[in-house]
Amino acid sequence: MxxxxxxxxxxxxxxxxxxxxxxxxxxxxxxxxxxxxxxxxxxxxxxxKVTKEVMSHQLDNWANYAVEGWFDGNEPWMFYHKELKKLIAPIVGALPVEVCPMNTLTVNLHLLMVSFYQPKGKRFKIIMEGGAFPSDQYAIESQVKFHGYEPDQAIIEVFPRKGEDVLRTEDIIIKIKENKDEIALVLFGGINYYTGQWYDMEAITKAGHEIGAIVGWDLAHAAGNVPVKLHDWGVDFACWCSYKYQNSGPGGISGIFVHEKHFSNQDLNRFAGWWGYQENKRFKMEKGFIPESGADGWQVSCTQVMPMALYHASLQIFNQVGxxxxxxxxxxxxxxxxxxxxxxxxxxxxxxxxxxxxxxxxxxxxxxxxxxxxxxxxxxxxxxxxxxxxxxxxxxxxxxxxxxxxxxxxxxxxxxxxxxxxxxxxxxxxx
CATH class of the missing domain: 3.90.1150.10 (Aspartate Aminotransferase, domain 1)
Structure with missing residues (x-):
């Protein structure tokens, strides 16, 4: 044209x-x-515009049912997240069981790194883009320190070539291969917040897996913006905020993705909480954490009903687009x-x-x-x-x-x- x-x-x-x-x-x-x-x-x-209506509906549920709103009404809060899961999955190219709305982005990044950053021996390094959003930098720095490493030893940053503004995919892959015996985790932002570059997520994920590393993505600027195929690309985990391209309001609820290939892995660490416990036994209040199947098993605290309502309002519009x-x-x-x-x-x-x-x-x-x-x-x-x-x-x-x-x-x-x-x-x- x-x-x-x-x-x-x-x-x-x-x-x-x-x-x-x-x-x-x-x-x-x-x-x-x-x-x-x-x-x-x-x-x-x-x-x-529909946000006020959706929020008002949940406020009415609170007013009319009080604590019984967890189980009564046409959208019981106990299961409210499941409606959102069906709407989120197509946006990030996932199965509904692989996603869950919960917490905020950096909290989820920490929770997922507890499970998927498991340094052992000489394989302890994390590779990321240079100039990542500061919150990612801080989270990764604190995680490697938690495991007893110094950031300058455990974090590999990939920067653009001199005189260039964006990263070349081949340079990322070369750096991964150069450190193939030492990298435990490949963790990039899907889109760089500063330059707007959308990284070749499929190629980078493949390169990470070829050296035996786990691959995760921060999709803060990608989810709802560009088409991603987390399941088909075999991404291990991802998380995102929903207040940018998904219009869930300031500080809106985050979402996570965990590939179904990890669901049966009993060796994954996780920081557990009541809401991640097996749903059909949750109210028995028993000791010994048994995770709910799928991404829901990474939940810690109970459903954040009002933030989910804000997210739900926008997700309905995405669904209308089709x-x-x-x-x-x-x-x-x-x-x-x-x-x-x-x-x-x-x-x-x-x-x-x-x-x-x-x-x-x-x-x-x-x-x-x-x-x-x-x-x-x-x-x-x-x-x-x-x-x-x-x-x-x-x-x-x-x-x-x-x-x-x-x-x-x-x-x-x-x-x-x-x-x-x-x-x-x-x-x-x-x-």
């Missing part, structure tokens, strides 16, 4: 978009009675158009004011472009905010813009490009 930097073209794309009406199911932030163009779903997704492929196709088209408009800004300015550090190949990115401004980056970002365009600033010099297919439009992208050009001209002229 020949892209055009015109409002008429953007409107035609929106008119032809089979997902266009889903935009009306979300609430947009306002300033002075004007909606923001919201391009920050990579940080916090918008609130679905096919993640539809979301992915629109995501590619929107992100391609955003890339085009930014390049058009550079052409109009006659300079390379903006450099996109996110990979150009759609197969290596999701609904995010990370942009470096050669001059006045923070001032330009603030200018976008003043013009009702809400993106995300990351130190020291990156503007992240994320056109989300559920609620963003081609017109959003076009207007962002026009605003970016006008703001840049004004700031550069005055500087």
């Amino acid at each position: 020949n892209l055009e930097n015109t409002l008429a073209f953007a409107k035609r794309q929106d008119e032809a978009d089979e997902l266009r009406d889903f935009r009306n199911q979300f609430l947009f932030p306002k300033h002075e009675d004007q909606n923001f163009i919201y391009l920050c779903g990579n940080s916090l997704g918008l609130q679905p 096919s993640f492929e539809k979301l992915r196709n629109k995501s590619i088209a929107l992100t391609n158009y955003l890339e085009f408009t930014i390049n058009e800004v550079n052409k109009s300015l006659g300079t390379n004011q903006y450099t996109i550090i996110t990979p150009q190949d759609p197969a290596s990115r999701g609904a995010q472009l990370s942009i470096i401004a050669s001059q006045n980056g923070k001032q330009i970002f603030d200018g976008l905010m003043e013009n009702h365009i809400l993106g995300d600033w990351r130190e020291p010099n990156v503007i992240r813009l994320s056109p989300v297919p559920l609620y963003n439009s081609f017109e959003d992208v076009f207007l962002t490009g026009q605003a970016l050009l006008a703001i840049t001209k004004k700031i550069l002229k005055s500087s």
Whole structure:
């Protein structure tokens, strides 16, 4: 398709978009009675309009049933997570039994590492991407210390080549093979939060398994954003937050994946709690932990009903879409158009004011472009905010813009490009 930097073209794309009406199911932030163009779903997704209704329903259950709500009503809390499991599984390419909504992301990362980071002898190292999100870095540092190792000895970080912004898959695989006798765990983020690079999860998982390592993924920026096939790729474990591309609200509940191949492994360590105990015997209150089958056996505390309700509201919208492929196709088209408009800004300015550090190949990115401004980056970002365009600033010099297919439009992208050009001209002229 020949892209055009015109409002008429953007409107035609929106008119032809089979997902266009889903935009009306979300609430947009306002300033002075004007909606923001919201391009920050990579940080916090918008609130679905149905969220209040779903939450109100659970508040009514609490009011009407009190403690009996665990077993009474049309959605007893005791089993509420099972409804979510059916809706989560297609989003991450899993079987329902392999997923469970629970806790928050870094808590789940720790719980899963208790089971899947088991250093022995000279095989004690963890390999990860350099520049991972700080929470992952801290979790991994503390886990290796817990096992008696120093982080600089036990953690292998893979960085881009000098002068490059993103990692090459071959460099990751080479580093895995170079340390094949020492790596116990391969643990990457599915999409790097800073650059927006989507790693080749299938190839990296295969490389990790070929050297006898366990492979896990933090899908904070990938779940609900790009199509992943955790079961088919043989991933050992994964976890994610749900408040970014899955719109479950600030600090929303997390989810975990454990491949079914591990369900019968009695040698896995785990930090146990009552809610992970065998469901049909849980209320006998007996000693001796017996895990519930599947991912549910990694639960520790009881169902977080209200956070699950927020997540459930958004998951129902994903279910209405019917096919993640539809979301992915629109995501590619929107992100391609955003890339085009930014390049058009550079052409109009006659300079390379903006450099996109996110990979150009759609197969290596999701609904995010990370942009470096050669001059006045923070001032330009603030200018976008003043013009009702809400993106995300990351130190020291990156503007992240994320056109989300559920609620963003081609017109959003076009207007962002026009605003970016006008703001840049004004700031550069005055500087």
